[in-house]
Amino acid sequence: MLFLDEAVIAAVSGSGGKGCVSFRRERFIPKGGPDGGNGGMGGSVIAKATGKLYDLSDYNAKKYFKARNGVAGGGQNCSGANAEPLVLKVPLGTIIEDCESHEILADLVYEGQEVTLLQGGMGGKGNRHFATSTNRAPRMAQPGIPGQEKRLKLTLKHLADIGLIGLPNAGKSTLISRLTMARPKIDSYPFTTIVPNLGVMTFSDESTLVIADIPGLIEGASSGRGLGHRFLRHIERTELLLHLIDVSCDSSCDILEDYRMLRREMAAYSPELLNKPHMVLFSKMDLYDPTQRDVAALRSALEAEGVASLPISAKTGEGIDEFEKIIFEKCRNIRRFGQEARIPSSDSEEDQIERREI
DSSP, X not given: OOOOSEEEEEEEOOOOOOOOOOBOOBTTBOSOOXXXXXXXXXXXXXXXXETTOOSSGGGSSOOEEEOOOOOOOBTTTBOOOOOOOXXXXXXXXXXXXXXXXXXXXXXXXXXXXXXXXXOOOOOOOOGGGGOOSSOSSXXXXXXXXXXXXXXXXEEEOOOOSEEEEESTTSSHHHHHHHHSSOOOOOOSSTTOOOSOEEEEEEOTTSOEEEEEEOOOOOTTGGGTOTTTTGGGGGGTTOSEEEEEEETTSOTTSOHXXXXXXXXXXXXXXXXXXXXXXXXXXXXXXXXXXXTTOOHHHHHHHHXXXXXXXXXXXXXXXXXXXXXXXXXXXHHHHHHHHHHHHTSOTTSOHHHHHHHHHO
């Protein structure tokens, strides 16, 4: 199945209907005067976010979208019908940009959120609007205003609370399948994950966290090696990053250097990613050989750098319960801190309490 997180389309709003030139002609009513109606308004182009879509594959084959034109006005002061708006449904987290001006027109993150991208043209006025004391039989009407046309770039950035990062075959897909109902492809060879996967993790208090598993990164991803780093956009909105490191790999590998390499590749994509809260997970502990490497020493080295870590096994469940408690608390604290940071310190204590309650 094709996964699409970028698309460029052309969108055109409808033109307004033209006004009507008409004169009242009824028996026993001579010189009835002008009665041309107005044209209807053209359809606008609206973008609407929906959680029922997960990518932009709907915009792969079809690239041109045009709203209907307004209906022309009629006689007897009949106005033309307005055209229905054209609604472009997009997944949550879609950013819409004008290809010409590079202006961000919309960033749709809430279910049902709508933004009018292109306004439909106004309908023209009928000849009844142009009657004056000196021109009682005007034979003119306005044409409808043409619709607008734009080339739009749609970019999807998934909305997730937690992002999983690691080398290919580090165990990210196995972990997300253990924590959620997501069922990504899992195999023993690298790059089994070639598109981002999302899963929803549910806790005992019925609160939820969305986890994003992105394809594995390798050294040089910033210059296009492997799958490159284009999928890193899907963790830009996350609150917590989890670095998975495979403890079962060859003992000659410096797995802490692998972790630092991942951080360098992330910095090459966006330095802001390095400012996000993160922790390290030593995965595949079911295959751990103490004679190959010392996990306790690795954890101490990371702790000296101020980085929390935890050994886990998604296959046997080792460390999973502790891991769930840790990420639940971390994400709750991050959200609480973010909410407090948005409250201006200049407000009174009563105002701050009122804001929190709202």
